[in-house]
Structure formats: structure tokens, C-alpha cells
Amino acid sequence: TLNVFNNIFYNASTSAENKNYAIYLNYTSLTALAPTIKLNNNEYYTVGSSLGWFMAPRNTFAEWQSALASRGEDTTSVNIPLDFVSATDSLVPINYEGLECLPVAGITTDIRGTARYNTITFMGCYTRSIPATDLAITELTSPVLGNECPAVNYPMKIRIKNTGSAVINFASKQATIAYTVGTTSGTATVSTGSIAPLQTKEVTVVANFPV
Numbered sequence: 467t468l469n470v471f472n473n474i475f476y477n478a479s480t481s482a483e484n485k486n487y488a489i490y491l492n493y494t495s496l497t498a499l500a501p502t503i504k505l506n507n508n509e510y511y512t513v514g515s516s517l518g519w520f521m522a523p524r525n526t527f528a529e530w531q532s533a534l535a536s537r538g539e540d541t542t543s544v545n546i547p548l549d550f551v552s553a554t555d556s557l558v559p560i561n562y563e564g565l566e567c568l569p570v571a572g573i574t575t576d577i578r579g580t581a582r583y584n585t586i587t588f589m590g591c592y593t594r595s596i597p598a599t600d601l602a603i604t605e606l607t608s609p610v611l612g613n614e615c616p617a618v619n620y621p622m623k624i625r626i627k628n629t630g631s632a633v634i635n636f637a638s639k640q641a642t643i644a645y646t647v648g649t650t651s652g653t654a655t656v657s658t659g660s661i662a663p664l665q666t667k668e669v670t671v672v673a674n675f676p677v
Contacts, residue, residue, distance in 0.1 A: 470505045471570050474557075474590040476548060477512040485523065486514025494521060496537055505534070507567040508543040509589045517545065542567070544589075558592050565589040566629060566664060583631045586663040600630035601641055607668055619674040622647075626669055628661040635660045643671055 475488040488510040493499040499520075510530065516523045517530050524530040527545035534540050544564055551558040559565065569587040576582060577591040587593055608623035624643070628634055634641075641656040654671040661667045 467501065468503045469570075470503060470508065472507045472567055472573075472587065472589050474509045474548070474559075474565075475511070476509070476557075477514060478553060480513060484514070485516045485519070486512050487516060487518050487523075488512040489518040491518070491520040496534075499534075499539075500537055505539045506542055507589060508540065509548070509565060510543060510545050511547060557590075559588075559590065562588050562594055568664060585631050586629075596629075596631045598630050598632040599634060599639065600628070601634070602627045602629045603643075604666060619676050621670055622672040622675040623668055623670050625666050626656075626661070627666045628663050631663055633660055633662050643669065645671055647675070 477486050477488045479486045489508075491499065491503070493502070510517055510527065512518075516525045517527055518524045520530070520533050522533075524533055530545075531540055531543070546564045549560045550556070551560060565588045566586055567589055569582055569584060573587075574582055574584075576593040580593055582593050583596055586596060603624050604627045605625045606623070607625050609620040622645070626641070626643075636656045636659055643654045643656065645652060645654070652672070654669070656667075656669055659667065
């Protein structure tokens with residue numbers, strides 16, 4: 467079995483004669499694919515009209531994931547535009563955001579010999595330094611944007627993600643969240659629970675917020 471994990475597949479070709487796929491799997495069925503190859507934590511991007519080929523052209527990333535869903539392949543892969551330091555000399559990403567992933571066992575350095583962290587790494591052959599403690603807000607989970615607001619008050623909830631290299635224990639390392647909605651500002655403190663690298667946690671910022 468070939469394990470294809472933690473890679474960047476980027477096709478910048480604008481040739482009108484080709485489909486310019488980011489990836490091409492020359493298999494005729496899921497049954498043929500299953501014992502041969504495993505895929506996950508990959509970045510697929512093309513400037514062409516079709517992202518990849520598997521049994522048929524898969525024009526979008528959603529189509530690609532759907533074609534492989536029953537086998538559980540590429541469930542945590544991504545499709546994001548990237549810029550590189552140099553497209554002809556150094557394919558080092560300018561921004562690593564969205565490329566975070568779990569490391570592959572036994573892969574301890576990048577192509578330059580730079581040590582990779584054992585808790586979090588990045589897709590592609592390059593890595594960078596990662597702070598031990600780092601949090602990011604990934605989404606607003608309540609109130610749900612676009613929904614009608616029949617109630618007067620709603621809880622304000624967000625989802626945070628550990629983008630650092632170490633487990634964060636909020637009992638010993640509290641996190642303060644500042645917010646401003648209209649003319650109302652405030653802060654909330656996360657002081658319980660813990661969160662491992664790349665994992666997320668829903669946090670209630672305000673129990674009842676007037677909307």
C-alpha cells in the first residue's frame with residue numbers, strides 16, 4: 467500500500483490542451499484503489515478547470531472528496547490557493563495557514579533537514595517554527611448567521627483551535643477572548659479543560675447576548 471499523506475499537489479499550468487489536474491488516479495473503481503493507495507492530509511490545487519481525475523474528471527474539491535468518501539480517503543485534505551516564495555526556485559509557502567496536519571510516523575525532518583515537531587506539522591516538504599502555545603478562532607457557532615432571531619437573547623459561542631505544538635491546559639494557562647459587537651465590548655476567560663494540537667473546542671463567550 468502506498469501512503470500519500472501530507473503533500474502539496476499544485477498545478478499552475480494554463481495549457482489549453484490539457485486538463486491540468488492536480489492529481490490523477492489511474493484506477494477504474496474504488497475496489498481497485500482500496501488495497502493500493504491511501505490518501506489524506508493533502509493540499510490539492512490547480513488553476514485549471516478540473517481538480518483531479520479518478521474514474522472521471524472531478525472538477526471541484528467537493529466532487530473529489532465525494533468520489534472517495536466511501537473509502538474514507540482525503541477526509542482531512544484541503545483545497546486552498548497558495549503563494550510560494552518562488553514558483554521556479556523555492557516552493558516554500560509564503561503562508562502556512564490551513565496546511566497544518568498531523569505528522570507521519572518516522573518523518574522527523576523536512577527536505578532541508580529542519581526538524582519537524584512530533585505533534586503538529588505542515589503539508590508539503592517544508593516546515594517552519596511553531597510556537598508551543600497558539601490559539602486561533604475558527605468560527606462563530608452561535609448565533610448562527612443568516613437565521614431569523616425570534617428570541618431576544620442568544621448565547622455567543624465560538625470555536626477555537628490549538629495551532630501550537632503543545633497541549634494547552636486552561637486551568638494553568640488561561641485564555642482571554644475580547645469581543646466587540648456594535649457598541650458592546652467585553653472579555654471572556656477560558657479557564658477549564660484542555661485542548662491538544664490541531665483539536666478544537668467550543669467556548670461560550672457570553673451566556674445571553676442581546677441581538
